[in-house]
Amino acid sequence: MPPRRRVNHDGWLGTVRSVITLLGFLLLYAPLAVVILYSVFVKVGAAPRFWSFQGYQKVFENPDIVAAISRSLEIGVMTALIATPVGTLFSLGFVRNEFRFKGVMNALLSLPLLLPELLLGLALLLWFVMLKVTLGVWSITLAHVTFSVSYVVLTVRARLEGLDRQLEEAARDLGANRLQCLLKVTLPLLMPAIVAGALIAFTLSFDDFLVTFFTSGVGSDTLPLKLYSMVRYQPEAEVNALSTLTLLVTASLALAVNLVSGLKRR
């Protein structure tokens, strides 16, 4: 039986609860709605706002912005391409075997989740400078893999632990060798989690500001960094248009992750 609604149960407390909940969702969405709205209702000078796509047009006419967008996409794809196999491989070995240092490994793995991004960013900056790695697309990618790989492991490991092992054992009994079993049984079953992990890695990379801020060096701004500098100096219409585009990308990625991991439960 679904729990009954108790709006009428709680008197003034229920009212307070509804008001606060509404306020919470307003805080989350009202500012975003305004940006989306203002991206097509443009203000130029002192004239009232008018309907126009000039913000979007200017975004795509500006080679710096286009370069930042493609750089962000490139770094995101590379991050996903490195983090996903490394994380999946790790999960396979980690879940299916008993060995020493499992606890230590777990702690090490949760470190990127707990460590403030600020520290990770500056630690990597020091390390890259010391190793004389040129700061740019590659240093950013290395940094992004470091914090996103843990999320891949979390996603894949959860699915692997919930997997029916009898399926694999049946495959082995029927004469499949370990590799065949892995490729034809385990990996296909893991696919939703692997895809979700890859999407999460991409999104984290695409979205990241702080770690990139420290590891990017000069002249390799990603989209969030570009936006950060634009907010101060560029006309509002462009900033709003680019913000809306960023929002669309991340929201659709979040939806995709939700959809793919929804497959998991079925």
Add this chain to the structure above:
Amino acid sequence: MEQISRKPPLSTLPLLLWLVFFLVVPCCLVLLLSFFRRGVYGGVVYDFTFDNYLRAFDFLYLRVAFNSVVMALVTAVSCAVIGFPMAYVMAVASKKVRAWLLLLVVIPFWTNFVVRAHAVKSILSDSGPINQVWEFCMGLLGSAVTPLYLGDSLLSLWVGMVSTYLPFMVIPIYVVLEKFDFQLLEAARDLGAKPLDVLLRILLPLGASGIRTGFIFVFTPALGEFVIPDMLGGSKILMIGNVISDQFLKTRDWPFGSTIALILIVAVLFSGYLFRKSGVMNATA
């Protein structure tokens, strides 16, 4: 088919090496650097000293640290006050509504915080919708039209921080509350519990572990936050994160920057530990 071996399997090796090389070693480097000093032209001079630590406790930096702590505390408490009712509403909603509400909370979780800060700036700015409605009303009343000046204020900083970190609070509380059998509340009511009793003696203690987790999730990153205060506080309030990033990117005093960063981490870990130990939540709940 799997044999129990004591050695970690080979497939775990790439990730382990990666984390050691790009996480453990860099963090150790920060620790090491904090005991050295800056050369005349930037760079690092390798002689052992505690000077950085002594300098970090200068009044100037203590005041900056105080700003950060206050901001992080206010953010975390506000998120708890707003997030708890939200999590409750989500937990008692029907399955279908619940999935949608969860998605609504998760999407902002993924939105870029530069975008979010800019959005908060636009909604509160002098040419933004709130101020326009205000000026319109003032005009109707026939009084002199003065803008509200909401942008670049403590209010806009608060809105920016809370709307960025709210999902980090709602989700852990929701996870805890969701497991609860809410029919027990009916029982409590039937036995004469008033709404306030239900809240204070059942729901809050129940959600306390979620609030505690959420508090750590919000407080930790909020303490190091400096981009949102930069964008929304009018760059008037210096945060500890500003000091750290300036030491690295502007002043180029890496040893001192490392020292403050380390002190920040230790403070975060320590307050998290104290928070868990002392049961502050139980006392205030």
